[in-house]
Amino acid sequence: MDLSIEIEGIHFKNPIVTASGPLGFGDELFKYVSPGIIGGFTSKTVTPEPITGNMPPRLVYIQNGLLNSIGLQNPGVDLFIQKTVPFLSKACVRIISVGGENPEDFADVTRKVEKFADMIEVNLSCPNVGGKVIVSDSQLTKEILSGCKAMTKKPLIAKLSLDLDVVRQSQIISDSGIKIVNIGNSIQGARFNFKTGKPFLKHVKGGLSGPAFMPIALWKVYQVKEAFEDLMVIGLGGVTKAEDVMEYAIAGASIVEIGTQTMIDPKSIQKIIEDLKNMLEALKLDFKAIVNVSHRGGFR
Amino acid sequence: MEMLKISEKGSYVLLELPYNGKAMPGQFFTIKAKTGPYIPRPFSVYELKDGNLKFLIKAGGEMQQFLNEDIIIDGPFGNPISKIDDVLLIAGGVGYAPIHFYALVYGFKEMIIGMPDDELFDFVDIPDHCVYVVNPTTPVDLAKLSPLKNILVCGPHEMIKGLKRDLPESTLYAIMEEKMACARGMCEGCAVMTRDGVKFVCKDGPTFKVSEVDLEWTYQ
Ligand SMILES: Cc1cc2nc3c(=O)[nH]c(=O)nc-3n(C[C@H](O)[C@H](O)[C@H](O)COP(=O)(O)O)c2cc1C
């Protein structure tokens, strides 16, 4: 069966894309996985200036998940272009994630990277930087998106926060003329050490990834697709197997991203794609046919 | 397939698996079972001999419940350590694992082992001419008496900080054991601050020259 899907004129040979962050800039990942087998690769978020990231500990293990407090460490856009961009493979869709604090930052990075990308993902929702999550401020979000739009004709993806109302966020995105939302970033969480009485992480909260929060992300994908039929949704959070990809598609996702699972076992992404293909063969359905099917009364 | 040897009071476990590949001192593997933990945990090699790979694991931790299942290992990860001339080896607690493997492969001049209890001493193989200490004396106190200037240490943060503080003339190398997620230098989870900026234990280490590491940032 056909796994391919087209979004805003961009052809994905299959709907499986890596999530921004857990796989860095791909140099290590592609020692284990050929870019030719995945639908797309998303770079770690790039900012105008280098960011050192948070002091350790940066990781807290939890059952069925991971709390991270990386703090958007990255080399800054200029070094990224010098060192990483030449190695970004065209064998899959190249998505570059852009970040910053204000509209100028986002516009600056977008302007510099857009010719190396097929799509630009605007990270409006990092849980690990100081101050408020960008997308909680609708005016700021609109200014950032219009600034990025002015810099590129490539499709933009808005990456949303699961900690805030996704329908409200999607309204802002839709009003800004953006057609694709990523739902979404890791969710804020905390753990405390009962031996010391202190939080494990210096900033108390971190970003929760992994299967622990997949039902939340699935519900938000469904909610957004119900409210905005025309928005294309990327589903993200906790995928470990092909069945999870199916669930996201059924809930409304046209693309499904995988982060933590690919990070702990890079080769598993290949198995997920093969299993997905087999599941669709058994159903005798193309991938496109199952996207959003829960809103159409399920398989009939 | 694997074998578990458990210490007298059950506080420590030696996990032994058949393994036909290679691994060098300083390297580590990640370990998990089919049912968990979700993030495979990194463990330094304790021994690799005759196709048997051993890991020293503190019991009661998150790994324990999975050890009776079929174990899945991945690796080796990390950079091998080269032989260090006239080396004083220092280990603290289960940090003894990579020190033991180093001693087996390269030998050593002196070794000081600090352990929280006798149970661990009785449980692990300890070469003949070693000195060992139990609380409240620390390996740092004894290291001050050694004439050797090249030191390789693996142990708690406080031990590494103490050695750096009290032995400023020595060349100190530390095998750093930090929490990891990818073990491949992708996720930026296992950060240490060095003279050249942030480095990662899994990819750039796990052994670092301590004079080049900012221990205040890394172990604050
Ligand atoms: C170590 C780590 C680093 C991350 N860094 C970023 C980042 O730089 N930009 C971003 O948009 N999301 C980042 N994320 C969030 C992921 O892209 C993703 O939204 C989240 O991990 C949920 O998906 P998963 O459960 O498949 O990992 C990061 C997640 C992890 C675990």
Ligand code: FES
């Ligand atoms: S564990 Fe991911 S970078 Fe070291």
